[in-house]
Amino acid sequence: MRWLSPLEPNDRHQGVRTERFDGVGNWLLETSEFWGWRYSEGGDDKAVLFCSGNPGVGKTYLR
Amino acid sequence: MPLTARNISSLVIDSLCDRAEEDNIAVAGLYCDFLSQQEQTTTNIIGALLKQLVSRGGILDHVREAFQKAKKEFGGRAPRLADLMGMLKIVIASLPQVFICLDALDECLPKYVPELLESLRDIVQESPRTRIFLTGRPHVREDVQRYFSAAVVIPICPNPDDIRNYVEMRLDRDSEPEAMSNDLRVDIVRVILEKISNV
Numbered sequence: 001m002r003w004l005s006p007l008e009p010n011d012r013h014q015g016v017r018t019e020r021f022d023g024v025g026n027w028l029l030e031t032s033e034f035w036g037w038r039y040s041e042g043g044d045d046k047a048v049l050f051c052s053g054n055p056g057v058g059k060t061y062l063r
Numbered sequence: 064m065p066l067t068a069r070n071i072s073s074l075v076i077d078s079l080c081d082r083a084e085e086d087n088i089a090v091a092g093l094y095c096d097f098l099s100q101q102e103q104t105t106t107n108i109i110g111a112l113l114k115q116l117v118s119r120g121g122i123l124d125h126v127r128e129a130f131q132k133a134k135k136e137f138g139g140r141a142p143r144l145a146d147l148m149g150m151l152k153i154v155i156a157s158l159p160q161v162f163i164c165l166d167a168l169d170e171c172l173p174k175y176v177p178e179l180l181e182s183l184r185d186i187v188q189e190s191p192r193t194r195i196f197l198t199g200r201p202h203v204r205e206d207v208q209r210y211f212s213a214a215v216v217i218p219i220c221p222n223p224d225d226i227r228n229y230v231e232m233r234l235d236r237d238s239e240p241e242a243m244s245n246d247l248r249v250d251i252v253r254v255i256l257e258k259i260s261n262v
Contacts, residue, residue: 001114001117001118003134003137003141003142004110004111004113004114004142004147005106005107005108005109005110005111005113005114006102006107007093007099007102007103007107007108007110007111008111009091009092009093009094009111009112009114009115010115012093012094012096013073013076013092013094016069016072016073016094017073017077020070020073020074021070021228021229021232022228023224023225023228023229023232024070024225024228024229025070025071025074025222025225026074027222027224027225028071028074028075028217028219029074029075029078031217033215033217034075034217036215037194037196037215038079038194043191043192044187044188044191044193045213046194046213047187047191047193047194047195047211047213047214048187048194048195048196048197048207048211048213048214048215049194049195049196049197049214049215049217050197050198050199050204050207050211050214050215050216050217051068051071051072051196051197051198051199051216051217051218051219052198052199052200052201052203052204052216052217052218052219053068053198053200053201053218053219053220
């Protein structure tokens with residue numbers, strides 16, 4: 001399958017999930033926005049859920 | 064602490080995969096990363112999503128045949144974005160519902176972001192049941208909304224419960240537990256939460 005893309009997202013996902021902290025971010029899965037996106041029968045107007053965060057919030061490391 | 068965005072993307076991908084069979088959905092997810100920017104072209108990202116969807120089971124025979132035929136036609140040359148998009152649309156249309164998750168959109172090179180969002184919009188227009196989960200710094204919000212004006216935006220803030228869970232976990236793993244007392248522990252958690260609420 002390498003002819004399709006050199007990127008290996010499944011390997012990357014395994015790496016991220018082993019570093020994951022359980023209990024961090026679970027609140028999102030309980031929001032009505034998430035449920036609306038996940039289970040709505042609507043058409044393309046329901047297609048996108050975008051989580052936005054600043055570097056200090058979203059991706060950086062607190063040491 | 065890899066605070067919430069990447070953590071959340073991985074939670075969302077797993078929560079979808081956990082119910083994939085029951086809910087009859089297919090999931091493709093990809094984490095963008097500053098470190099692999101050169102490789103993260105729109106073509107490679109679309110190719111990677113396609114790779115994930117066709118390597119799972121449940122692909123219909125006629126799609127698999129079309130796919131094998133296309134592979135032969137390419138011979139040794141790398142498929143172009145239009146080729147991959149054509150195949151991806153066929154695969155997605157053949158499945159009941161597909162969820163696409165892209166973490167850290169802003170970590171792609173900016174020149175690829177509009178093309179990538181346009182490709183996703185094409186997919187949604189063709190298969191309106193498709194659902195797309197994106198994360199990124201606030202500045203890509205405008206890009207996202209240019210292509211998906213109805214996108215639902217959730218700001219990710221430092222959530223006190225998240226911070227507390229993380230700090231407690233780190234304290235539990237402290238390499239010198241004998242230096243810790245209950246009072247000190249309570250103080251550490253309190254001070255960190257205070258500092259964060261002042262950011």
